[in-house]
Amino acid sequence: MNHFSPTRAFDIARIRADFPILSETVRGKPLVFLDSAASAQKPRMVIDAMVHAMEHQYANIHRGLHWMSERTTEAYEAARDAVAGLLNAADRREIVFTHNSTEAINLLAHSFGRGVLKPGQAVVISEMEHHSNIVPWQMLRDAHGIELRVAPITDAGELDMVAYEALLADGKVGLVAITHMSNVLGSYTPAERIIALAHAHGAKVMLDGSQAVVHRRVDVQALDVDFYCFTGHKLYGPTGIGVLYGKRALLDAMPPFMGGGDMISSVTFERTTWAEVPHKFEAGTPPIIEGIGLKAAVDYVQAIGYDAIAAHEAALTEHALARLAAVEGINVIGHAQDRGGVVSFMLDRAHAHDIATLLDRNGIAVRAGHHCAEPLMRRLGLQSTARASFGIYSTVEEIDALADTLGKIREFFA
Amino acid sequence: MFDDVRDLYSATIIERGRRPRHMQRLERFDATAKGDNPMCGDRVQVWVKRAEDGRIADTGFEARGCEISKASADLMVEAVAGHTGEDTKRLFASFRAMAQTGICPDCADFAALRPLASVHEYPSRVKCATLPWHALIAALDGAGSASSE
Numbered sequence: 096m097n098h099f100s101p102t103r104a105f106d107i108a109r110i111r112a113d114f115p116i117l118s119e120t121v122r123g124k125p126l127v128f129l130d131s132a133a134s135a136q137k138p139r140m141v142i143d144a145m146v147h148a149m150e151h152q153y154a155n156i157h158r159g160l161h162w163m164s165e166r167t168t169e170a171y172e173a174a175r176d177a178v179a180g181l182l183n184a185a186d187r188r189e190i191v192f193t194h195n196s197t198e199a200i201n202l203l204a205h206s207f208g209r210g211v212l213k214p215g216q217a218v219v220i221s222e223m224e225h226h227s228n229i230v231p232w233q234m235l236r237d238a239h240g241i242e243l244r245v246a247p248i249t250d251a252g253e254l255d256m257v258a259y260e261a262l263l264a265d266g267k268v269g270l271v272a273i274t275h276m277s278n279v280l281g282s283y284t285p286a287e288r289i290i291a292l293a294h295a296h297g298a299k300v301m302l303d304g305s306q307a308v309v310h311r312r313v314d315v316q317a318l319d320v321d322f323y324c325f326t327g328h329k330l331y332g333p334t335g336i337g338v339l340y341g342k343r344a345l346l347d348a349m350p351p352f353m354g355g356g357d358m359i360s361s362v363t364f365e366r367t368t369w370a371e372v373p374h375k376f377e378a379g380t381p382p383i384i385e386g387i388g389l390k391a392a393v394d395y396v397q398a399i400g401y402d403a404i405a406a407h408e409a410a411l412t413e414h415a416l417a418r419l420a421a422v423e424g425i426n427v428i429g430h431a432q433d434r435g436g437v438v439s440f441m442l443d444r445a446h447a448h449d450i451a452t453l454l455d456r457n458g459i460a461v462r463a464g465h466h467c468a469e470p471l472m473r474r475l476g477l478q479s480t481a482r483a484s485f486g487i488y489s490t491v492e493e494i495d496a497l498a499d500t501l502g503k504i505r506e507f508f509a
Numbered sequence: 510m511f512d513d514v515r516d517l518y519s520a521t522i523i524e525r526g527r528r529p530r531h532m533q534r535l536e537r538f539d540a541t542a543k544g545d546n547p548m549c550g551d552r553v554q555v556w557v558k559r560a561e562d563g564r565i566a567d568t569g570f571e572a573r574g575c576e577i578s579k580a581s582a583d584l585m586v587e588a589v590a591g592h593t594g595e596d597t598k599r600l601f602a603s604f605r606a607m608a609q610t611g612i613c614p615d616c617a618d619f620a621a622l623r624p625l626a627s628v629h630e631y632p633s634r635v636k637c638a639t640l641p642w643h644a645l646i647a648a649l650d651g652a653g654s655a656s657s658e
Contacts, residue, residue: 448634452631
């Protein structure tokens with residue numbers, strides 16, 4: 096599976112050749128895909144692994160006594176090993192498969208929120224959360240008497256660490272659930288300090304790594320983070336599979352989320368006992384093909400290596416910030432010190448949707464809207480932004496095309 | 510570079526979007542409603558003043574949104590002047606069909622709205638064009654608010 100020798104320089108042409116969709120044209124123009132933060136494109140290895148499973152090696156898993164089922168179980172469980180390796184989890188059983196990040200957070204809000212947290216305790220989120228890390232906690236608040244506290248951000252778009260620590264001071268906080276990287280501003284949050292402060296005040300921490308794990312190495316043991324979630328489709332894998340990492344002792348202490356097959360030890364009409372983790376949290380037939388695809392995606396990312404990925408994307412981001420800053424009338428939203436390849440912006444003369452439509456007419460795909468982060472938009476005094484986001488296959492030339500076209504859009508609305 | 514979007518961003522749409530003629534809150538009005546597009550955060554509020562016979566005497570709006578939604582609201586104000594509530598709903602049904610399909614069923618009735626026909630080529634933008642109409646219909650129905658979803 097290792098397509099890249101360790102000494103090989105980051106070869107952008109070779110990486111782009113791995114992604115079949117990048118040779119497509121849109122409206123007669125080469126596709127410039129700058130919307131990877133919404134969902135990333137898929138390399139040939141992921142596509143082939145999924146097709147191979149369906150063509151040659153597929154059956155339901157964990158229960159079959161026949162060859163196909165046993166081989167498919169092995170392939171699916173190999174994905175768990177791959178993800179455990181990706182996150183440097185101490186134990187493969189700490190990797191729970193869900194369908195996406197949203198389900199991972201809902202699982203945590205349900206099982207940890209209702210099963211471990213007590214009414215009167217508090218959960219801390221931040222002002223720059225995706226709706227998926229806001230709404231489950233509001234539902235927990237309303238159903239279970241949990242107080243929801245919101246850590247503010249600074250005008251630069253960084254977590255306000257002084258205010259954050261103050262929210263922890265009374266010792267009532269049982270869980271901190273904060274993004275590891277903003278999907279709007281590109282800001283990383285200081286994971287080590289967030290976790291150290293929370294632990295010092297008796298709180299556990301869940302980091303939403305949906306964006307971050309795509310761009311930088313995450314070591315859950317080094318971070319000492321209690322829970323970490325991400326989704327497969329942003330990491331060059333398929334839709335329909337996500338991950339919740341949790342420390343073993345914490346997962347063991349949590350009740351199940353959904354009931355059904357695969358998550359039980361034994362069932363009678365009087366009493367059911369639960370399977371061991373992670374299966375306790377994986378009711379029903381899991382996303383088998385998607386798990387096999389996720390393993391291929393993780394292998395692909397690991398083979399390129401986070402050092403090479405981070406270096407490439409840091410160079411792209413630096414180039415993008417410089418090129419965009421030179422576009423007249425542009426306002427880049429957020430300027431955190433530690434930031435990754437997600438850049439939101441506005442133009443003085445054009446609404447974000449008009450920008451997106453005109454970019455699209457030139458084959459350039461960006462996102463426009465509130466990015467599922469309405470409270471952050473309100474904090475920033477905005478309704479919507481346009482957002483360009485980069486992946487391992489993004490190029491300096493694509494960013495130049497974006498900046499050049501934005502300049503022309505401004506002229507168009509003169 | 511943008512020649513192929515001149516169909517949607519025509520001179521009329523850009524002019525009406527950038528310098529709407531009717532973007533104002535009516536001081537005296539009989540009905541008002543807000544329209545929200547929850548997917549994008551666009552918002553419009555419409556105020557309606559009726560004549561003694563119940564027909565629309567004047568309409569004003571305030572909008573926070575893209576060129577398409579503001580231009581659509583501005584053209585709508587002129588298109589519905591003098592119409593009854595029922596006429597307005599029929600006009601909206603025709604307009605929505607045009608925005609979705611590009612075909613202009615009763616075009617003689619609303620030639621002024623034709624610049625918006627091209628929006629059908631941009632499915633994600635159709636709701637931008639129909640949002641002010643949803644708000645207007647909600648105002649006429651006394652509903653207070655409407656969503657383009």
